[in-house]
Amino acid sequence: MSPxxxxxxSAPRRPSELAPLRVAVVGTGGWGEQHARVFADRTDTxxxxxxxxxxxxxxxxxxxxxxxxxxxxxxxxxxxQPDLVTVSLANEAxxxxxxxxxxxxxxxxxEKPLVFDLAQADSLLAEAAARNLFFxxxxxxxxxxxxxxxxxxxxxxxxxxxxxxxxxxxxEPNFGTxxxxxxxxxxxxGLDMLEHLCGPIAxxxxxxxxxxxxxxxxxxxxxxxxxxxxxxxxLGSYDSSYAYPGTHHLEVNGTRGRGVVEDTVxxxxxxxxxxxxxxxxxxxxxxxxxxxxxxxxxxxxxxxLAALRAGEEPPVHARAGRRALELADxxxxxxxxxxxxxxxxxxxxxxxxx
Numbered sequence: 484m485s486p487x488x489x490x491x492x493s494a495p496r497r498p499s500e501l502a503p504l505r506v507a508v509v510g511t512g513g514w515g516e517q518h519a520r521v522f523a524d525r526t527d528t529x530x531x532x533x534x535x536x537x538x539x540x541x542x543x544x545x546x547x548x549x550x551x552x553x554x555x556x557x558x559x560x561x562x563x564q565p566d567l568v569t570v571s572l573a574n575e576a577x578x579x580x581x582x583x584x585x586x587x588x589x590x591x592x593x594e595k596p597l598v599f600d601l602a603q604a605d606s607l608l609a610e611a612a613a614r615n616l617f618f619x620x621x622x623x624x625x626x627x628x629x630x631x632x633x634x635x636x637x638x639x640x641x642x643x644x645x646x647x648x649x650x651x652x653x654x655e656p657n658f659g660t661x662x663x664x665x666x667x668x669x670x671x672x673g674l675d676m677l678e679h680l681c682g683p684i685a686x687x688x689x690x691x692x693x694x695x696x697x698x699x700x701x702x703x704x705x706x707x708x709x710x711x712x713x714x715x716x717x718l719g720s721y722d723s724s725y726a727y728p729g730t731h732h733l734e735v736n737g738t739r740g741r742g743v744v745e746d747t748v749x750x751x752x753x754x755x756x757x758x759x760x761x762x763x764x765x766x767x768x769x770x771x772x773x774x775x776x777x778x779x780x781x782x783x784x785x786x787x788l789a790a791l792r793a794g795e796e797p798p799v800h801a802r803a804g805r806r807a808l809e810l811a812d813x814x815x816x817x818x819x820x821x822x823x824x825x826x827x828x829x830x831x832x833x834x835x836x837x
Contacts, residue, residue, distance in 0.1 A: 597804030
């Protein structure tokens with residue numbers, strides 16, 4: 484049994500052995516503040532600017548994090564020459580600013596969803612590829628401690644061959660103009676996570692609910708088939724509450740065992756088939772870092788900066804955002820047509836499954 488030790492923050496405050504990277508944040512909203520916090524607090528980065536549309540709000544954010552405010556992204560780029568720009572804007576306002584930044588040739592970390600339209604996603608990826616540009620997306624659920632431990636257990640064969648997986652996640656709505664905001668903006672994490680743990684999804688069949696806000700699909704249920712033959716379910720809702728215990732449930736069941744993640748960062752339970760005892764991970768008394776949802780972003784940044792410095796691809800490339808959108812598109816068409824829709828990766832437009 485491993486001894487219990489004090490767990491420091493993901494990036495403990497000690498002098499950086501490397502020249503700090505200059506990072507600018509585009510966006511002054513709620514999650515944009517997490518971007519500012521992370522890069523202002525690290526000793527291996529300098530938050531060199533924040534960019535926003537509202538001068539007063541942008542000035543307040545810049546003052547709070549001891550940096551320079553800008554209301555013009557080109558002025559910021561010309562003045563600050565950042566090594567990395569992060570983008571955290573309103574969910575349906577990602578395309579044009581991201582395209583502009585790609586064309587300026589700056590390494591990027593963008594928030595999910597990548598965009599709401601596959602053609603726009605393809606355009607962004609093509610423009611970035613033409614410039615050999617570092618292009619990352621923040622699918623930070625991958626960096627939760629229970630998820631990382633579950634991934635290791637799967638890779639080590641502790642669960643055997645995967646048979647089925649379940650994702651359930653729901654809370655208060657984050658509406659926009661799209662009728663599929665829940666699917667594309669929130670359940671992007673579930674689509675990404677299920678493939679991250681279980682491999683590619685081969686087909687989907689969906690049901691959607693829009694009685695709370697007619698015309699807007701606030702709850703959906705999806706049956707999944709994986710390429711490896713496993714099956715799964717995804718239930719995502721804007722008709723629930725993040726205040727509820729167990730608002731997030733992730734289960735992967737294999738021929739030898741099962742792993743259950745509770746509330747993303749709260750708990751992992753690993754069980755062996757036929758054994759009435761289980762192995763449980765929960766953050767210890769001093770382990771505030773691992774029990775914090777926000778720390779999943781810090782952990783992602785750790786890996787991202789290491790890749791950027793090494794000249795490698797980002798640990799979560801923006802292609803993962805495009806893939807989640809491809810799956811969402813298949814789910815929408817399944818619900819609209821009442822059919823099972825094929826969704827294998829890189830297969831082009833989804834077609835009805837045979």
